[in-house]
Amino acid sequence: MGDQSLAEIAGNPDKEHATTAAYRVLYDGQCEVCQSCVSWLKALDQSKITCLPISAEVLSAVDSRLQMDECLRQLHVVTPGGEIHVGWDAVACLARLFPSTWLIGALGQRFPFRNAGRWLYGFVAKNRYSLSKCRGGACRVAKPEAVRRHAKLGAFWSCYTLGFFIRVPLVLWSGIRAAAQRTSIFARTYHERLDLLNGKLTILFLNGILPNTVPLLFGELFTTVLYDGIAIDPGSPKMRRSLARHLRQVKPRITKVVATHAHEEHVGNLNWLSGVTGAPIYVSEMTARFLTPFKKLPWVRATIIGQPPNLRQPYHLLGETIDTESGYLQVIPTPGHCDDHIALYDPKEKVLLAGDAFMGSYFATPNPDVDSRKWLLSLERLMKLDIDILVEGHGHIHTLRADIPDFPAVVIRQDPKVAIGQKLDYLRWLREQIEAGFQEGLPVRVIEASCFPWGRRTSWESCATDECIRLLSLGHFSRTELVRSFVRTDGDHLPIVYEVRISGGE
Numbered sequence: 433m434g435d436q437s438l439a440e441i442a443g444n445p446d447k448e449h450a451t452t453a454a455y456r457v458l459y460d461g462q463c464e465v466c467q468s469c470v471s472w473l474k475a476l477d478q479s480k481i482t483c484l485p486i487s488a489e490v491l492s493a494v495d496s497r498l499q500m501d502e503c504l505r506q507l508h509v510v511t512p513g514g515e516i517h518v519g520w521d522a523v524a525c526l527a528r529l530f531p532s533t534w535l536i537g538a539l540g541q542r543f544p545f546r547n548a549g550r551w552l553y554g555f556v557a558k559n560r561y562s563l564s565k566c567r568g569g570a571c572r573v574a575k576p577e578a579v580r581r582h583a584k585l586g587a588f589w590s591c592y593t594l595g596f597f598i599r600v601p602l603v604l605w606s607g608i609r610a611a612a613q614r615t616s617i618f619a620r621t622y623h624e625r626l627d628l629l630n631g632k633l634t635i636l637f638l639n640g641i642l643p644n645t646v647p648l649l650f651g652e653l654f655t656t657v658l659y660d661g662i663a664i665d666p667g668s669p670k671m672r673r674s675l676a677r678h679l680r681q682v683k684p685r686i687t688k689v690v691a692t693h694a695h696e697e698h699v700g701n702l703n704w705l706s707g708v709t710g711a712p713i714y715v716s717e718m719t720a721r722f723l724t725p726f727k728k729l730p731w732v733r734a735t736i737i738g739q740p741p742n743l744r745q746p747y748h749l750l751g752e753t754i755d756t757e758s759g760y761l762q763v764i765p766t767p768g769h770c771d772d773h774i775a776l777y778d779p780k781e782k783v784l785l786a787g788d789a790f791m792g793s794y795f796a797t798p799n800p801d802v803d804s805r806k807w808l809l810s811l812e813r814l815m816k817l818d819i820d821i822l823v824e825g826h827g828h829i830h831t832l833r834a835d836i837p838d839f840p841a842v843v844i845r846q847d848p849k850v851a852i853g854q855k856l857d858y859l860r861w862l863r864e865q866i867e868a869g870f871q872e873g874l875p876v877r878v879i880e881a882s883c884f885p886w887g888r889r890t891s892w893e894s895c896a897t898d899e900c901i902r903l904l905s906l907g908h909f910s911r912t913e914l915v916r917s918f919v920r921t922d923g924d925h926l927p928i929v930y931e932v933r934i935s936g937g938e
């Protein structure tokens with residue numbers, strides 16, 4: 433059978449690398465030791481190898497000589513020429529593919545290193561059973577009861593901790609790389625603006641001394657979007673000078689001021705901007721309620737972003753549409769990020785001004801306002817739209833349109849519907865994972881960890897950043913909140929016992 437069908441059967445993100453030139457690595461997808469070795473392989477070079485978790489379909493598609501039990505016992509590598517290497521010889525064969533590990537591979541096939549390698553490999557292969565997480569894979573071979581007896585921390589935590597420690601250098605390296613990228617984007621957008629669609633769409637990047645810590649530490653940029661005469665989300669009082677500076681430079685014609693939702697970094701200048709431009713304010717009924725009076729923010733958010741003033745009259749309530757200079761925008765309720773969220777959509781230009789209704793395909797550290805079940809429904813609603821350009825409230829633009837110029841890491845060359853689809857898939861997978869966890873009666877900490885299995889690249893790649901956010905926000909924005917976001921009390925989707933479990937600890 434050819435590699436193309438193998439890629440289909442394997443159905444994993446590696447399929448673009450499933451060329452005949454690749455070495456195929458068959459590993460136990462349930463084993464933390466095997467999975468972390470695969471993370472290392474992918475970090476070394478993704479183009480030379482295709483990693484395939486073992487299943488009956490995969491084995492028969494790759495090579496009929498492969499046996500399930502043998503493959504679960506030790507690593508198998510199939511070379512492009514069809515040779516099969518097993519155990520230590522497979523490790524040495526892979527090591528020879530990469531310059532940084534070539535020497536290990538070259539020595540590893542010679543006496544006495546070959547004998548030492550085989551002995552060591554045999555030792556690890558035998559003992560990794562005692563660390564696997566008893567949900568199939570190697571554990572089917574090794575008897576779950578024996579696994580539980582051997583694992584001091586509990587089988588799950590033994591695996592998870594081991595998977596983490598083997599990846600620590602990768603976690604730190606990705607953390608450093610992400611920080612460097614955030615700094616670069618911050619520097620390139622500092623006091624900048626993007627004029628797009630012949631001036632119909634302008635993104636103003638907002639700065640402020642304390643607010644600047646957010647793009648540097650978390651990667652979220654602050655913006656005001658000007659679209660065909662409408663100013664959307666004019667920032668917080670601590671960004672007011674930055675906004676005023678833009679207005680002096682651009683001198684835009686603003687006919688309306690709109691807020692997508694009542695978060696502090698979007699609504700702090702509504703009355704101020706209306707005052708200086710004479711443009712009326714439009715907000716949804718719920719946003720107006722949240723803003724009169726504005727609830728007291730947790731002190732970290734109040735210090736960094738700034739406590740917004742209460743919304744003052746006069747203001748108007750948004751209807752189903754809002755007129756722009758040359759047409760109109762549809763107002764689409766999109767609860768999930770918070771209950772009052774609305775997105776704006778231009779059906780003529782196929783532009784979605786999403787506010788915070790998207791927030792990237794992978795987003796793991798929400799605040800307590802997020803309700804992921806509502807968010808799923810809102811994204812399903814957005815999927816029905818015809819979207820060419822997706823503009824996020826924190827600076828990112830997703831589009832394939834050639835008339836939007838390149839701006840690395842801000843303009844993302846991706847079909848907006850594909851991006852939304854990926855987020856939907858991710859949220860649905862999380863929902864399944866969390867519901868299954870509760871049904872199995874797992875403790876909340878285990879459910880949280882099972883939402884970030886190390887086998888998923890994003891879990892360890894964003895681990896340093898996510899944990900840094902948790903620490904700096906004093907737990908307010910965290911992976912734990914992501915689990916909570918699926919079991920909010922006002923929905924009656926899940927029995928109350930879950931909420932008791934969440935709030936009452938384990």
Ligand SMILES: [Zn+2]
Binds near residue numbers: 769788
């Ligand atoms: Zn928000």
